[in-house]
Amino acid sequence: MSLPAFVQALDQSLPTLRASLRGPAAPGDLQALPPLLGTPLPPGVQDLYATVDGQDPQRPGVLFGLTWLSARQAAQEHATWMDLAADDTSLLSEPAGAIRAGTFHPAWLPLATDGSGNGLATDLAPGETGAAGQVITYGPDETTRRVVSPNVQAFFGWAAQAVTRGDLRLDGDVVTYRGQGSFLDALRTLPLPLP
Numbered sequence: 269m270s271l272p273a274f275v276q277a278l279d280q281s282l283p284t285l286r287a288s289l290r291g292p293a294a295p296g297d298l299q300a301l302p303p304l305l306g307t308p309l310p311p312g313v314q315d316l317y318a319t320v321d322g323q324d325p326q327r328p329g330v331l332f333g334l335t336w337l338s339a340r341q342a343a344q345e346h347a348t349w350m351d352l353a354a355d356d357t358s359l360l361s362e363p364a365g366a367i368r369a370g371t372f373h374p375a376w377l378p379l380a381t382d383g384s385g386n387g388l389a390t391d392l393a394p395g396e397t398g399a400a401g402q403v404i405t406y407g408p409d410e411t412t413r414r415v416v417s418p419n420v421q422a423f424f425g426w427a428a429q430a431v432t433r434g435d436l437r438l439d440g441d442v443v444t445y446r447g448q449g450s451f452l453d454a455l456r457t458l459p460l461p462l463p
Contacts, residue, residue, distance in 0.1 A: 270425030271319055277431035282438055290338060297339040304346055305375050307392050310401045310463060312421045313377065328425040330452035332444040334380035334387060345378040355399035360412040362460065364400035367413040372406060379403065386410055386452055390420060405452060414455060417462045419450055426462040
């Protein structure tokens with residue numbers, strides 16, 4: 269699993285961000301997720317939250333400016349989005365057919381948010397050409413939903429490399445990725461999915 273590499277990279281390069289990470293999720297918080305999603309958690313997601321339960325939401329977003337949600341916060345974000353969920357064939361998927369056309373899906377587990385309704389989720393019910401467990405973008409500003417990474421392990425492996433390269437910067441309370449204020453905007457310029 270690449271989460272340890274991400275935590276180690278933060279320890280070495282950005283200890284202030286590392287300090288915002290929480291310990292393991294409470295077992296009850298993890299057990300509450302599968303019924304919400306209508307499917308079991310993939311082992312990688314289970315291992316992720318059994319190791320680090322997101323971050324302190326009062327601190328700068330550790331995932332390139334996005335706040336890494338705890339299991340409980342992910343459940344709350346999921347509930348909010350389920351009230352807004354609707355099929356929407358105007359929404360595009362990149363790559364085509366990898367993500368179901370909709371504002372939100374019951375089997376999407378929010379992973380990180382920008383505080384304005386946009387974020388990253390683990391997609392457990394992909395489109396025809398997608399893969400269960402892929403990390404995707406969602407939100408009102410994300411009219412093209414993108415597959416960011418094939419799974420959370422690959423995402424955190426890529427994130428560890430980005431931190432080590434110095435692509436993630438912290439200036440006061442502002443976190444940037446390669447000088448861009450929005451990681452979701454930066455993703456529009458990157459070749460996806462991330463390796």
